[in-house]
Amino acid sequence: MxxxxxxxxxxxxxxxxxxxxxxxxxxxxxxxxxxxxxxxxxxxxxxxxxxxxxxxxxxxxxxxxxxxxxxxxxxxxxLNLQKTQSVLLVGAGNLGAALAGYHPLRTENFQIVAAFDNNPNKIGKQLWDLTIQDIDEIISVNKVLQARIGIIAVPASAAQETAERLVSANVVNILNFAPTFIRIPSNVTVRHIDFLQELAVLSYYLPEDD
Amino acid sequence: MxxxxxxxxxxxxxxxxxxxxxxxxxxxxxxxxxxxxxxxxxxxxxxxxxxxxxxxxxxxxxxxxxxxxxxxxxxxxxLNLQKTQSVLLVGAGNLGAALAGYHPLRTENFQIVAAFDNNPNKIGKQLWDLTIQDIDEIISVNKVLQARIGIIAVPASAAQETAERLVSANVVNILNFAPTFIRIPSNVTVRHIDFLQELAVLSYYLPEDD
DNA sequence: TAGATTGTTAATCGATTAACAATC
DNA sequence: TAGATTGTTAATCGATTAACAATC
Structure with a gap:
């Protein structure tokens, strides 16, 4: 620059x-x-x-x-896309599964290297080529993986806690899919993808022909 | 107003x-x-x-x-959210499945009323409580359903064609999840959700400690 | 009435667009 | 050289922020 x-x-x-x-x-x-x-x-x-x-x-x-x-x-x-960026995924529900299986990510040099959940029924199960891990392990796991980007794909009620866990695991950039505002330290960057907000904006533009 | x-x-x-x-x-x-x-x-x-x-x-x-x-x-x-808005979903892959099963949609008064795909192996199968329908049927199906909002959850290569089909089925507002630009008539509103773009922006903010 | 807080106007800030001199 | 197109400066536009008179 x-x-x-x-x-x-x-x-x-x-x-x-x-x-x-x-x-x-x-x-x-x-x-x-x-x-x-x-x-x-x-x-x-x-x-x-x-x-x-x-x-x-x-x-x-x-x-x-x-x-x-x-x-x-x-x-x-x-954009730092010349080499593969490791990404942590938290939340192994439908959305998490879709993200982990989203092929275009690899094309653009992003790789989801670990998936976490807090549901004992999910921990240990496979999510594509990943084994779902206990969210309690995120700090130690990321000491090895050294990912700096995290994805929040949990329900809104768990989003804030998830954000804090990601930050404690040394993630500095977060992509938040939960429909809620999360508070983070000023050195962390958050981007928020909110389906509901997008649909609401579209809804505003609906013709009122009824 | x-x-x-x-x-x-x-x-x-x-x-x-x-x-x-x-x-x-x-x-x-x-x-x-x-x-x-x-x-x-x-x-x-x-x-x-x-x-x-x-x-x-x-x-x-x-x-x-x-x-x-x-x-x-x-x-x-x-925002026209006081009554339930019908939404058409095109693309019954992982992402489409996640969207169709995304509960917060209902809370905010959006309802996916039909799911379409062009893959013969998927047509007729269930996607939660919906039966996946042939994309070729979208015009006649929406003559009945009268949805005005559509979601594109197909690969980038099929996005433009999907947009045109939605428009021909009388959809006026489109939420596009495919990582590509789509051309639409000026009376149609498009919102674009692009995971890759969001990740790329985050990637830019990565500390360069390597 | 005195204190609080709105709705709105005006001032500031920042992004987009236009124009053009530099240059291939 | 003449034509095309860049990179950049200046002009325009629009959104954010600040300030305050109106009002509960």
Whole structure:
């Protein structure tokens, strides 16, 4: 990063998106694109794309455009996706199972390396290629695994406690699927995926034809 | 809505959040709250809360605060959550199964009323209390069900086609779980939930101690 | 009445969009 | 060289935060 300054969160969120577009382009054997190409092909804003990249240096050549391979490689690196990131999963219910079996994760270099639950009926059972472990073991298990990302896939009522356990196991980044707000220390980053919130927003836009 | 004007998207997204906070308060038998209470209890910004509400009218009493019941009822209504909303699910894989079995949906008045897939091995099988139906039947099925919200839980490669089928079946609001951009007519609203994007953002914030 | 708290207007902040000089 | 397109600066837009008069 040439300048050590603040990258806007919307920019960061878009970077991951750009990556999927680049994968598509590679499949179609597109080697070079201009920001205008990207706008017409993928519905992104050309000016915004260039502005987003500008936080991280120079990526293209005036008059020519961008090399797709280079773009992909450099943005992957910015997002720390160049090597596999280990992820802990807490909650081996339906959602946890879906996440653990979600193939695109591997494609993007994320690997769920352990699954935990507090239900004695589940502990010891298999979840795909993982053995579900006792949440009480999370600290010692992660001393070995050294994962820094954790996923909360437990009911809302258990989310806060789960967050605290993850933090005590040295996880610093949490993806929370429970429909509730969790309090965490300021050095920990949380992203919240809330189906209900998304559906509620959609519901607002419903035509009132009844 | 007193004024027929533009509600900012961030405001809309927060409304759903506020609802879950109100549920909590009701459980704790809190009848009245001030915006300052909400700030200290739930980490929301008091000024922002009042501003958010202001788009929809007056909700509280100066010097007193807000009645939790009224707040909940009115915001539910604003989001069209006062009566059950029917939802179509396309994709009966792991993720689709998790969504169909996700209990909090019912609590918030969403009901998945039909599940579709294009895999002959799945069509006819049960997904919880639903029978998986052939995606080719979606138009005729939804002529009866009249759902206006659809969920895309298929692989990225099938997402665009699925979106088009949903639109042709008269769905106007789509929640897309596939990690890809989908093109839709301008009268249709799409919300995109992208695990990979969320993980990528978290990955960016990883400490570089290696 | 005095204290508390709303709803709203104004000030600040930050992100998006537009424009263009630099450059391939 | 002329045409295309970048990276960046400046202008615009919109959201957040602060402040306060109205009011319970």
């Amino acid at each position: 040439p300048n050590g300054i603040k990258v806007p969160m919307p920019t960061l969120e878009r970077l991951a998106n750009y990556l999927t577009i680049f994968s598509d382009l590679k499949i179609r054997n597109v080697e070079t694109v201009s920001s205008a190409d990207l706008e017409s092909r993928a519905g992104i804003n050309a000016a915004q794309f260039r502005k987003d990249l500008s936080y991280f240096g120079e990526f293209g050549r005036p008059g020519i455009g961008y090399n797709v391979n280079e773009l992909q490689a450099r943005i992957s690196r910015i | 007193p004024n027929g004007i533009k509600v900012p998207m961030p405001t809309l997204e927060r409304l759903a959040n506020y609802l879950t906070i109100f549920s909590d308060l009701k459980i704790r038998n809190v009848e009245t709250v001030s915006s300052a209470d909400l700030e200290s209890r739930a980490g929301i910004n008091a000024a922002q809360f009042r501003k958010d509400l202001s788009y929809f009218g007056e909700f509280g009493r100066p010097g007193i605060g807000y009645n939790v019941n009224e707040l909940q009822a009115r915001i539910s209504r604003i």
